[in-house]
Amino acid sequence: MKSSKRITKKKIAGIIISTVLLAYSVTSIIPFYFLGIRSFIPTIRSTEFHLIPPELDKFNIKSTYGDLATYYNVDLREAKKAFGISGYIDPNLTWEEISEEYNIPREKLEAYFNPYVKYNGWITILTDERILHSIVMTVILTFSSLITGGLFSIMTGSVLAGFKKKWHSWIYNMYLLEMIITPVMIILPVYMILGVFFGLGNSYWSIFLIFAKGGALPVMVFTSYIASIPGSLRESVEIDGGNRLQYFIHILLPLTKVPFATYAAIKFPKFWNDLLQGLVFLNEKKYTITPLISSLQGSYTTNFQAIYAGLALSIIPVILIYMIFQNLFVQSALSGSLKG
Secondary structure (H helix, E strand, O other): OHHHHHHHHHHHHHHHHHHHHHHHHHHHHHHHHHHHHHOOOOHHHOOOOOOOOOOOOOOOOOOEHHHHHHHHOOOHHHHHHHOOOOOOOOOOOEHHHHHHHOOOOHHHHHHHHHHHHHOHHHHHHHOOHHHHHHHHHHHHHHHHHHHHHHHHHHHHHHHHOOOOOOOHHHHHHHHHHHHHOOHHHHHHHHHHHHHHHOOOOOOHHHHHHHHHOOOHHHHHHHHHHHOOOOHHHHHHHHHOOOOHHHHHHHHHHHHOHHHHHHHHHHHHHHHHOOOHHHHHHOOHHHOOHHHHHHOOEOOOOEOHHHHHHHHHHHHHHHHHHHHHOHHHHHHHHHHHHHHO
């Protein structure tokens, strides 16, 4: 009887845990689901709420010539070439009037403009000549900054972990001060130093240096972890004739994979989604992915469909990275409890 009751309790507990995990997973996926839906909702209908993708609009022959450029980012110069139109066209003319004036069949207009109307966001993003360059540079900057910043933080942490005297804590606390200083507070002096003094304005090097400097959080993570590594490991390397560099490369670096995963899990989305540094240090031709998406906001109207499509596109690499390295991230999350 007791064993059957235990089995029943375990089943109930398993069902409850599974239900909670399922609910949590669904809740986590919901924002991505709605982001995908919004990428198919035209700017004109951006105030509407949809639980499922709406029926896609078709080209309205009564829309004006200027509306397509305003709401759908259609390149009207390319459109005029496609229809053999030359010269000036009044933006207030409807396409019905243009069709009659230039003897263009309606079917030809609909075949050309329907994809722009239906899939405007994705067409705008994927045909933007800056998007591929933007994604490539974002990947390069993010991973190079993670690796370089991680190495600098491990080096700093290995030194701080060896500090034993009371006054040494002041040096550690100086690093932690950065946690209360937001980037916005120091963006002007940083720009003056990198952009003006070193001449790195409109340069990816400025973004790299800002990201790769490490910071308070990675220093804290690596210092606390390295302090828990037995000193006998370093002594054994010295006994065997090794030096500090060999200890760092062959012993310390392999042991810091878990805290590096913690550092990468925190910093990766921050570097990838950075907006402030890109807007300040780069021009429109060199924008990384988030500033590029932000630049889609117009003076008179904003192409929300393109912005949501860009956001969906920018999230895909982040999801892939977390899926590929999920085991390492789980180890980093559990490392604190395993020590106990």
